Amino acid sequence: MDDGGACEQKTVRSTCPYCGVGCGVLLTPDGQGGLDVRGDPDHPANRGRLCSKGSALGETLGLGQRLMAPRIRGLDVSWETALQKVADTFRETIAEYGPDSIAFYVSGQLLTEDYYVANKLMKGFIGSANIDTNSRLCMASTVAGHKRAFGTDTVPGTYEDLDEADLIVLVGSNLAWCHPVLYQRILAARRARGTRLVVIDPRRTASCDGAEMHLALEPGTDVALFNRLFREIYAAGAVDQTYLRHTEGFDEALRTACREDSSVTGLSEQQVRDFCRLWIGTEKVVTIFSQGVNQSSSGSDKVNAILNCHLAAGRIGKPGCGPFSVTGQPNAMGGREVGGLANMLACHLDLENADHRAAVRDFWSAPAVPDAPGLKAVDMFRAAGDGRIKALWIIHTNPVVSMPEADAVRDAIANCPFTVISDITGATDTARLADILLPATAWAEKDGTVTNSDRTVSRQRAALPAPGLSRPDWAILAEVGRRMGWTAAFDYQSPAEIFREYAALSGIAETFGRDFDISGLAALSETEYETLAPTRWPITTGRTGGRFFADGRFFHPNGKARLLPVAFRPPAARTVPRYPFRLNTGRTRDQWHTMTRTSLSPRLAAHLAEPFLEIHPQDAQAGSIAAADLVRVESPHGSAILRARITDSVKPGQVFAPIHWTGETAPSARIDALVAAITDPVSGQPESKASVVNVTRLQAAWYGFAVSTGGIIPNADYWARATTMRGVRAELAGLTPVDDWEQAARELFGLPEAELTSVLDPARGSARIALRKDGCLVAALFVSPQPVAVMRDYLAGLPDVPDHSLLSGRSPADRPDPGPILCSCFGVGINRILAAIETQGLMNVDAIGAALQAGTNCGSCRPELADLLAMANTRQAAE
Structure with a gap:
């Protein structure tokens, strides 16, 4: 194996371009412009494990949309x-x-x-x-909180703390979907040493699957909860008085916390007591926080409320304990x-x-x-x-x-x-x-370094x-x-030259008492830079890596940490009759940011192929919204059209929508058009998880589903397009009737001369149309006055769909519909899993994995497998 040599067909060590976990990858060119991508077993961040997105990196390298010239x-x-x-x-x-x-x-x-x-x-x-x-949208509040408490933006702990903790608290973090490799590391610690898990999040997420406790607090009330914990630490005599000598501000922070009413969290008194008792009674506790904390008009105060608790209890900088911010981007x-x-x-x-x-x-x-x-x-x-x-x-x-x-x-x-x-x-x-x-x-063409969430500097190397x-x-x-x-x-000639300059500057920063110092790498030769192994900073002649603050030495001028008096402030936008819902936003399991890369992978697109709005059954019933209806979501700043997903994962009065869709993939679903540009006054980070909206059922005149081996050129009030193995698929809807569906189909697919077969029912408002070119089936359109009921994942196999079953929209008995993809790593669909549960008598998630491989790679689908298993068992019991 070679660590460099960009363009020859040999395996190259690099780093994944997605989240801040910073997983190592092994890249082997296939000689045709593609790559085989595997996890690097020697990288300390992941030890060979990859999530669904990382596993599919080789599918995202096409040059079809690449910009080739200025x-x-x-x-x-x-x-x-x-x-x-x-x-x-x-x-x-x-x-x-x-x-x-x-x-x-x-x-x-x-x-x-x-x-x-x-x-x-x-x-x-x-x-x-x-x-x-x-990154201002990602972790600026953490930066502000760290600087206020520590004097610098220092991450105290390391990933090894997840292996050694006895309690891990996830705050505003769906780690199972957003940082799956770390979540699997936590579950491994749970199996090995009984590590307990608490999730603090308004929404029930996949991360709750492995948790002893889910605290579904009201949006934005994290400060009130951690202020209650802070005063309970004091009341229980759990303050580390020796460590407190290395801090200042305790008394004022405590007085502020004692004025806080934790009932604003919406949690029961028993839930709050149980959480405080568990946290205080567990010496080795890691509190992981992410966007649910940061993306708030009080995000910096939320961070400092968490830091106050760890500083007061002296649980920082030691193995298995400390506050830990996980970042959303590869080089945040x-x-x-x-x-x-x-x-x-x-x-x-x-x-x-x-x-x-x-x-x-x-x-x-x-x-x-x-x-x-x-x-x-x-x-x-x-x-x-x-x-x-x-x-x-x-x-x-x-x-x-x-x-x-x-x-x-x-x-x-x-x-x-x-x-x-x-x-x-x-x-x-x-x-x-x-x-x-x-x-x-x-990525895979450029050369340099990135730093992950636990301060590990890794090389990204060119393989193409x-x-x-x-x-x-x-x-x-x-x-x-x-x-x-x-x-x-x-006058730079190489990234190594830039890195050396940057490392030398860090040595000057160290003379001012700063934490960041990689001056030990300032004299790297080109060859040494090329072969640089993953290394956690600081990197000096006397120290490499490790944790910060166990010794009580901080980076304020007096060398002490600061506990800050922080008080709960509600989200800036208030719900009113016109906008009665609180909108939460976030990621889905298999997509990344605005999908510029991940949308190119058919198996990633197949998991959740359409933008959606999670809404509680009670709110759906009040709004006459049925499953699969389209809904219009409006805020004072914009509107969106999304598919309703009725679920009790959100509480009444709250809705959730993912952030990924764009004008290229679903122009009416750009969710940040709804989000108010209200920011934290300290960090400048926007409050992306607490805007107010109204939700109404969309009165569509027609709904459509289209699949094509070529392109789809939508002209509809709503459309959402996704990649398939052979082409594209799209959901469609319009507010006004269409007079000529055959002509509309030709325009939709850009096939004016194609041979066309149709089954039209004008009285019912339905149409089923197939188009052939040179005798080959190349496109199909299904239209109905209600959401279209066809086997989408079966039809997405076009052109490998038999003519006799195409217009029915259903698979023949000898070609079962795999159903929507649930395990993206191995491309396993829901229907295949349900069939295996029934025919093979599978009783648990591990048995499903043994039979179908589902859930055996990154593990991020395991919560969904568990839900599917429970549903199948309930159905069998009812029968």
Whole structure:
């Protein structure tokens, strides 16, 4: 095995491009542009295990939508032309309007070396702090909480703490779906040593399957719950008085906590007592928190409420205990380390500290470093909308879909005088608004480092050649810097050279008492960088990795931690009769962000192929909403159309919708168009899980299901498109009747000359149409006045669907319908699982795995398998 050598057909060690777990992968080119992807058994983050998304990475590498050359207003141009235009426009804009008229919006998809160059260009040479990242939407509240408590943005613990804990508390984290490899690590600890699990989340998620306790608190009330825990720690005599000497602020924090009424959580007094008793009575406790904590108008206070408890009890920095933030992106941590946020400098230095600014300025030989924070994400796009930002560079992110009040963000970008977008494709909602599109290399083509949630620095390595004219992001940014006149500062020849500079700067940061220090790697040769193994920071001549804070040494000037007085504040948006529901948003198991990559995998698309809204049966009945109905969801900021999914996983008055669908995949389901751009006053992170909405049944005139081996070109009020093994499928609905379904079908599939077979029933409003080209079945459309009842997953096998069963929409007896995919790792459908349960007498999830492999890889489908097993047993008992 070789750790480098990008483009030869040999196995390359790299890192997964999805969540912050930072799993190692082994990449073996197949010689035809594809890759075999396996988990790396030697990587400390995953030890060979991958989730469904990581397992399907090899299916996401097609070049069909790749951006192959720079474009200016839709026309391919040379790099010389494109980059000179970028440099000239930036220079002219600065000359006329000043450096704060420029803004960069970057991404946790960048490698650390890319991030570093972008930060250096903006803060050191353009002279503005207007660089922010989509990580602002992910973990900015954790950064703020860490800095307030510890003095720096330090993650105290490591993944090994999950193996050693006796109690793990998940707060606002559906770890089973969003970080499956870590969740399986917890379940392994449970089997090995009896580790207990508590889930704190308004919604019942897959993570609750392995939990002793699920606390379904009211949205946004986490501070009230942890303040109650804090005062119970004091009342029980569980405060570590020796450790408390290393802290300050305890008395004021306690007085504030004692004024809190935990009844606002909606939990019973018994539930609260049981949780506090369990937490206090378990020495080795890890509290894992994620977006349910961070994405709040009080997110920073939620973080500090959790940290207060661990600091008071002295349960931090020791094996098996501590607060632990898990990040959503592969290099969110790397972005934090290089100062990718608008209020930070590289290496955890402070932008508003004059000594820190001077040190960075001198190290970079920069003209000036700004002395005030730049615009955070929400404010940045508001500034683009009102004309303060004149030139905008967006790199590897899709804010037209992912930002709150997404319609306003779309309009702001469209109206910005000059917008540059670097990405791997031009087929995103945001990229379609660019004045200049720059083709960047993608995962498996680029080279650099990332940092995962427990501070482990890993290499991403190229295993495939860069297609077309695409270039690494660091090279694009550096060339713009050179063309703007800063040749020496951006004269980089390799990512290793950038990494060495960055590591050297961290050594200077350490002299200011900062935590982040990788100066032990500052002298790496090109070969040593190429072969760098996963290593947890700090990395100095005297120390590598480990935990922080067991010794009571913190990074505030007096060396102490700070406990903060924090009080519950309800979500900013209040429910009113017009908007009576509280909207929660999040991820699904098999999709990633806005699906630019994951939507290319048929088996990932097959699990939940359509955007949906979870709604409680009581609320559905009150609104006359039936299963599979479409619903219109409206907020003060936008609207969406989603498929109703009736479930008691959400409480009455609450609804949940996933974030992934876009104008490319389901234009009426861009869920962040509904989310209010309300932010935490400390962190600037949006409150993405507590907007208010109304939900009404959509009175559609018709519903449709379409499948094609080619394309589908929808023209409907609602449509959602997904990839199949042979083409695409789509759900459709319209508000007005269609007079000629045969003509509509030809237009839908772009097949005006195809041979057509149809079964039409105008009186009932139904139509079933098949289209052939050159004698081969290539498309089919099914229309009904109600949600279409056909075997979708069977029909998605087109063209391998027999003619005699196609228009019936049902599989023949000798070709059973597999049903919707439940286990994406092995492509096992629900109907196949149910049949095996019935015919083989399978009694538990492990038996299903032994018979069908389902649930035996990443394990993230095991909760659904358990639900399916329970349903089958209930049905059999009723019979």
